[in-house]
Amino acid sequence: MAENRSVPEVDRAAAARRAVERRRARAALKRDLTMRVVTPQKVLERATADADSVEGSMRITDFLLALPAIGAGKRDRILAELQISPVKRLGGLGVRQRGVLRGWLDSRFPVLEPRGARSRLLVLAGPTAVGKGTVAAYIREHNPEIHLSVSATTRAPRPGEIDGVHYYFVDDAEFDRLIADGELLEYAVVHNKSRYGTPRAPIDAALAAGKTVLLEIDLQGARQVRRAEPAATLIFLLPPTWDELVQRLVGRGTENAEERTRRLKTAKVELAAQNEFDHLIVNEDVATAAAEVVELSLGSAR
Numbered sequence: 001m002a003e004n005r006s007v008p009e010v011d012r013a014a015a016a017r018r019a020v021e022r023r024r025a026r027a028a029l030k031r032d033l034t035m036r037v038v039t040p041q042k043v044l045e046r047a048t049a050d051a052d053s054v055e056g057s058m059r060i061t062d063f064l065l066a067l068p069a070i071g072a073g074k075r076d077r078i079l080a081e082l083q084i085s086p087v088k089r090l091g092g093l094g095v096r097q098r099g100v101l102r103g104w105l106d107s108r109f110p111v112l113e114p115r116g117a118r119s120r121l122l123v124l125a126g127p128t129a130v131g132k133g134t135v136a137a138y139i140r141e142h143n144p145e146i147h148l149s150v151s152a153t154t155r156a157p158r159p160g161e162i163d164g165v166h167y168y169f170v171d172d173a174e175f176d177r178l179i180a181d182g183e184l185l186e187y188a189v190v191h192n193k194s195r196y197g198t199p200r201a202p203i204d205a206a207l208a209a210g211k212t213v214l215l216e217i218d219l220q221g222a223r224q225v226r227r228a229e230p231a232a233t234l235i236f237l238l239p240p241t242w243d244e245l246v247q248r249l250v251g252r253g254t255e256n257a258e259e260r261t262r263r264l265k266t267a268k269v270e271l272a273a274q275n276e277f278d279h280l281i282v283n284e285d286v287a288t289a290a291a292e293v294v295e296l297s298l299g300s301a302r
C-alpha cells in the first residue's frame with residue numbers, strides 16, 4: 001500500500017534529518033578545532049558572518065571545550081573573566097563579547113604569519129609522556145627521508161632503549177667534554193635531573209645533504225634552537241587532556257612515583273609555554289599526529 005503520510009509527518013521527518021546533519025557537522029567542527037585543522041579565530045569569523053551557520057549555532061561552552069588543553073574548569077574561568085554568559089552561542093555574541101573573545105584567542109592561540117624562508121630544522125617538544133618518542137619512532141619507521149636527531153643524555157637507558165638509536169647514553173665527564181668541545185647544538189638539564197643535548201655534527205651533515213631534520217627535545221632546548229636558528233619550525237605535542245597525559249606516564253611504567261611527580265611538575269611549566277611554538281598538534285592517535293608533523297616538514301621543505 002502506498003505510504004500515505006500527511007504533510008506534517010513529511011515535515012517532521014525532514015526536520016529530523018536536518019537535525020542529525022547539524023549534529024554531525026557540529027561534531028566535525030569540534031574535532032577540527034581540537035586537531036587544529038581550523039583556527040578558533042576562523043570559526044569565530046564564520047560565526048560572526050552568519051549566525052545561522054554551524055559555527056554560529058555552536059555554544060560558546062562547546063567551542064572553548066574543543067580547544068586544546070581546555071577543560072571544564074578552565075572554560076568556566078575564561079567565561080567569567082571575559083564576562084560572557086555560558087548560554088551564548090558564537091553567532092549570538094555582542095560586539096564587545098566578540099572583541100574580548102578574539103583578544104583572548106589571539107593571546108592563547110596566536111595565528112602566526114609565515115616567517116619567510118623556513119629552514120629544514122623541525123623541533124618536536126611537549127610534556128613528558130605525551131608521546132614524543134612514540135610519534136618520533138613512527139616517523140623513523142615510515143618516513144626515512146626525515147633525519148631524526150639522536151641526543152646525548154646522562155640519564156640511564158630504559159628497558160628496550162638502544163644506545164645510538166634512542167639516545168647516546170654518556171656519563172657526566174663525556175657530556176662535559178661534548179660541551180667544552182662545542183659539539184652540542186643545544187643542551188639542558190631536564191626534569192631537574194639528567195642532562196640532554198643535541199650533537200651538532202649529524203644535524204649539519206643531514207641539513208647539508210638537503211634532508212629535513214627532526215629534533216625531539218625539551219622546552220629549554222627548543223628556546224635555544226629558536227635563538228640559534230630563527231627559521232626553525234617549532235612544534236608542540238599536546239595530550240588530548242591532562243588526565244590522559246597522567247595515564248600515559250603511569251601506563252608507561254618507566255618512572256617511580258617520585259620521578260613521575262617531578263616530571264608532571266615540569267609538564268605544567270611546558271604546557272604553559274605552548275604559545276612560543278609555531279604549531280600545536282594533539283597526539284590523540286599516533287599515526288595522525290605523525291602525519292601532521294610530516295605535513296609540516298613538507299611545508300618547511302618548500
Ligand SMILES: Nc1nc2c(ncn2[C@@H]2O[C@H](COP(=O)(O)OP(=O)(O)O)[C@@H](O)[C@H]2O)c(=O)[nH]1
Nearest residue numbers: 128129151187188190196197198216217218221
Ligand atoms: N634540550 C634537550 N632535551 C632533550 C633532548 N633529548 C631529549 N630531550 C627531552 O628531555 C625530556 C626527557 O626525555 P626522556 O627522559 O626520554 O623522558 P620523556 O620526556 O618522558 O620521554 C623530554 O622532554 C625530551 O624531549 C636534547 O637533546 N636536548
Ligand SMILES: Nc1ncnc2c1ncn2[C@@H]1O[C@H](COP(=O)(O)OP(=O)(O)O)[C@@H](O)[C@H]1O
Nearest residue numbers: 128129130131132133134248252283284285286
Ligand atoms: N596517541 C597515543 N595514545 C595512547 N597512548 C599513547 C599515544 N602516544 C603514546 N602513547 C603511550 O604513552 C606513553 C608515553 O609515550 P612516549 O612516547 O614515551 O612519550 P614521551 O616521549 O613524550 O615522553 C607510552 O606508553 C606510549 O606507548
